[in-house]
Amino acid sequence: MYDDPADQRDALLELVPAIARKYGNIDSVAAAEWYEKVRHKWIIDDDYTVDSRYDPDDAPMRKTVRRLAGHLWDDEKNGRGPDYDAAKRGLHASMDSWVKAGGRETIMRASKHDPSKPRYARVPSGAKTCAFCAMLASRGFVYASEDKAGALGQYHKDCDCEIIPSWDRKNPKIEGYDPDGLYREYLEARDSMESEQPTLKEILTAMKSQPGRYNDSFASYKISVAKESDFAATIGSRHVSALNKLLNDSKHHDTAELFSRGTNEYRILDTKLPNDTEAHFSPSDGGIYLNLAAVGKHQPGHPPYNTLVHECSHMLDWILGDDKAQMYFSALSREGQSFALMLSTDARQAFNERLAKVQGGSLKTRREAALGQLYMDVAADLGKKGDHSIHDMFQAGLGSQGDDYAYLLSRFGHRKGYFQSSGNQEAEAFAEMMAAQITDEHSWEIMEKYFPNATKMFNGMVKEALNGKALE
Known part of the structure; x- marks a missing residue:
């Protein structure tokens, strides 16, 4: 039947x-x-x-x-x-x-409807509750007239909350129920947001970023931002949660682990950098300047959190470097080879391959055509939303022609002459590769395609830094 x-x-x-x-x-x-x-x-x-x-x-x-x-x-x-x-x-x-x-x-x-007008509270009954119910329970005991939206009567599947009345006018209590403590947790989550008026959804996300606290907390991560660090306190729980997810989702576990070790050392000196000012790390000031409100958003040429990871990578590179020689870690010579040389070798190889295919015209015209073809090939590989930091790497690696590549074609890059200063080539490439491995795997794959020697050397530097255990 x-x-x-x-x-x-x-x-x-x-x-x-x-x-x-x-x-x-x-x-x-x-x-x-x-x-x-x-x-x-x-x-x-x-x-x-x-x-x-x-x-x-x-x-x-x-x-x-x-x-x-x-x-x-x-x-x-x-x-x-x-x-x-x-x-x-x-x-x-x-x-x-x-x-x-x-x-x-x-x-x-x-x-x-009780004429004696008791107050009532929403009380979680399980060992743990969800962030939403904790938020509602933080209101404590209220009169019916105070719950105009009926929020205390909203439930989700498998909800263990109960409505408990009380006629104690002075000090209503229920064993195990601490509305003041719950409200403090709610305020801490709200105050961790950079927005002055965060939405309820944003606050609940911040609450859930505490692994194990609620039964719907986000998963505890093997690799994470140091919880008690100044860095974590400055960027707030929402950004910490997003970074933790990126670190654990990354295929490059060594890089993620190295970045996380540095979070005890990263210092954000200014979180409200004007939109028309580039984020930057200042070795002399010992910290990072950026616009925190923008780091979690997709920006022109960069995916969410790429800028934050990039600037932290600069600081990490400096911390790992040679204090006496005032050199970035990435600028140190390794068995007679330099990171800058690898960048230049790879960039010129890609350029020369295209130059060889250009027929006719003056050398200047042919070089311009080869630069244009190189840019078009890279842009096609990246797509519309890829991290455009690789264009910066070509500016660094192409020597005198690098500025032409950046200013005539890519629109992404540093000021003219920037890469003539010692250490800048290596430092930018180190930060760009680390940011790509953590925030944009597709862009990292494009970097590997055009910079095979430099990316291999970068992976070696990461292992070198981990084995040196300088940040433990």
């Missing part, structure tokens, strides 16, 4: 609302009896009776059942059979909410 999925669905449409109504009413009666019992301890000379009727609307239930019953059919699109477990999990979670609604609505309704 019930082999047909349509028959199974129709049976569920009749059965599930009936079960929810029956047991919701049982829960409602039990809640009413409990309310009257607790109330009697405070209010004696009163004949107030709690209305325990529970009359839920079947329409939303039937809509949910119909949606979940879709799992009873074959999934032809993905070539799979029925997913009975998914249907069962969904129905179990929904039934839990519908049955609990009987008691919750009775307590809420009784508190609102």
Whole structure:
């Protein structure tokens, strides 16, 4: 009789609302009896009776059942059979909410209409609760008139919160319930945002960034920003959470680990740099200047967090370097080879390959054509949203022609003559490669294509720095 999925669905449409109504009413009666019992301890000379009727609307239930019953059919699109477990999990979670609604609505309704006007609180009952429920529970005990939006009556699937009334006017207490502590956590999350008026969604995201604190906290990461660092405190929990995700999602575990070790040392000196001023690391000032409000956004030529990682990489490069010689780590010679030489070798190889294919015209004209072709090839490989730092690397590696590449073609790069200063080639390439490995894998793959020797040397430098354990 019930082999047909349509028959199974129709049976569920009749059965599930009936079960929810029956047991919701049982829960409602039990809640009413409990309310009257607790109330009697405070209010004696009163004949107030709690209305325990529970009359839920079947329409939303039937809509949910119909949606979940879709799992009873074959999934032809993905070539799979029925997913009975998914249907069962969904129905179990929904039934839990519908049955609990009987008691919750009775307590809420009784508190609102009770002439003795008790206050009530939303109290989590499990060992842990979610960030949303913690936020609501942080309000403590309120009068019905104070909950105009009905926020305390909003629940999600598997919610373990209960509405608890209190007639204690001075100091209502429930064992294990600390609304002041919950409110402090909410304020800490709100105050960690750079925006003066963060949205509730942003605040909840900041709350969830504390691994293990809530039952919907973001996963604990193996590689992470140092929790107690000045760097973490300055950028705030939302950016810390985003960086942690990038570090753990990166395919380059050594680079992510090296970057995370440096977070105890990174210093942000200014978080409100004007939009028309470039972010930069200052060795003489010992820290980084940037516009923190913009780091998590996609900027022209750079993906989110690329600029932040780039500038931190500069500081990391400086910390790892030779203090006495005042040299960046990336500028140190390695077995007679320099990072700058590798950059120049790779850049000129890419340029010469294209120059050899240009026919006719003066040498100047042919060079300009080769530069143009090189830029077009790189831009095509990058696509519209790739990190354009590789253009900066060509400016650094092409010597006297680098400025022409940057200013005539790419529109990305440093001021003319910047790379003539000692150490700048290596320092920029080091930061650009580290930022690409952490924030934009596609751009790193393009760097490997055009700078095979330099990228290989960079990976070697990362291992060298990790083995040196300079930041531990």
